Amino acid sequence: MSLLLQAQGLNKRFQSVDALDDVSLTVSRREILAVVGESGSGKSTLLATLAGLQSADSGRITYYGADRPQDIGDMDEMQLRRLQRTQWGFIHQNARAALRLDVSAGGNIGERLMMNGARDYGEIRETAARWLDEVEIGRERIDEMPLNFSGGMLQRLQIAATLVTSPELVFMDEPTTGLDVSVQARVLDLIRNLVHKLDVATIIVTHDLGVARLLADRTVVMQGGAIVEHGLTDQVLDDPQHPYTQLLVSSVLPS
C-alpha cells in the first residue's frame, strides 16, 4: 500500500476552541479511511483542511500524486484548484448546494469532464449517460433539471459528477446524513461499489459508526479536535479503548 496523502501536526484554532489539535494521519492508495466523532469534534474541519478548502494555522499536508510529492501549503491558488478538479473530488453532505440545479443532470456531470479538458460533445454526453445508469438515475433523465430530484437522487448525481473523472482521492462529508434511512443503504452500497471498482482512495467523515463499519478499512476517532484512537475499523468498533470511543460505540442502538 503506497502512501497517497499525509498530514502532520495540523493545528487550527477558532477563537478559543481547538478545532484541530495536533492531527496527523495518512491515507494510502485505494484505502478508505473513516473519520468519526460527534458534531463539533473537528472532523469536518479536518476534512476541509485536508482537501485544501481552508488552511490550518500550522502543520503540513503532503500529497503523493502522479509525479512527485507536493506540499499543499506551497501550492498557489491555481495549482490547488487544478489538483482539486483533476485528481481529487469532494462529495458534500448537501448535494443541493454542491450541484447546479439550473443545469441538466447530464450537464452537471459533463461540466466536470469539460473542466478536465473533454471537448467532444458526443463523447461527453455518452459518458454522462453511462454514469446516470451507473448511479441508478437512468440515462433517460439526462436532460432533466435536478431541481425536482429526490434527496437520494441528488446525492447519487453528485457522486456521478465527482467520480466521472476517476479521481485518485475523494473526500466525503457525511454523504448519507439527511437522507431517509431507506435511501441511505442504497447510496452507501453505491459508494462502496464505485470506490472499489475505480480503486479510488476515500476519506469519509461520518457520525454514523455503521457507515464506517460498512465502508472503511481504517477508522480514526476525533474528540475536541484531536485524534483519540485509530486502527482497523473492526478493531476500533469491536475493541474500543479510549473512553470516548467506548461511549460512541455503546451509544449505538442495536438494529
Add this chain to the structure above:
Amino acid sequence: MMHPHTGSLAINATDLHKRFVLHLQGGLELDVLRGANLMVRPGECIALIGPSGAGKSSLMRALYGNYRIDSGTIQIAHDGTMVDIASASPAEILAVRQRSLGYVSQFLRAIPRLSALDVVASSAIARGIDESQARRQAAAMLERLRIPSALHTLPPITFSGGEQQRVNLARSFICDWPTLLLDEPTASLDPTSRDTVCDLIAEACERGSAIVAIVHDPALRDRIADRSVRLENGATLEETLA
C-alpha cells in the same frame, strides 16, 4: 499426548494477554486472556472448548486481529512467512485477512441490498476469482448448504437464523483458506446441514487448511477435531486428544 511439530505451523500464538478496561463502568478491568497459547499445523482441525466466558471467542478474535492484545505474539502463516498479527500494521493485517486467514463469526454481517448469491460470490471475487466463475461456485456452495436457488437472489437479511449462518459458512468455504477460524459453526443448524459442514471442514483439512473451531457439542468435536484445546479463565490448559 500429541504435540504439533514446530517446523511448519499455520498458527503459533504464545502467551496472549488481553484486558478490557471499561471506562463507562468506572474503569472496571476484565482479564479475558491470561496466558493463552495455540499451535496449529496445516491440515489440522483444533476444537476450542471450555465453559462460556472462558475466553474462546476472545482468543479467536485476537487471532484474527480484531481484538488488540496487550502482550504475546500471534504468528500466522502468510505468503510463505509468518506474520505477527499482534505487531503488524493495519495494511499487513488486511493482506493476511485477504489471502491467508478466514473467519466465520456466529452472525452474518452483510451489505443490506446484496443478494445471498452476491454475498457469497463477492468473497471469491475478492480473492481474485473471475466473476462468472465465482457466481457459479457460489450457487453450487449455497445449494450444497441447502439454500434453495429461489432464495439466492434475495438479501439474506430476510432469512432465518439457520439460513443466515449457512450463507455465512458458504461465504468462507467457497474460498480455500490456508487458515480458517470458525466461531460455533453449527450452532443454529439442523442435523443435515451440520453433516454438510462437517464434510466441508474435513475436505478443507484434506486440502491442507488449518482450522480452529469453537465447539460446545462433544459429539461434533469428536467428528471434526484432531485435537482439543481447553480454555479456563482466559488461559489454555492441557491439550487433549479429541
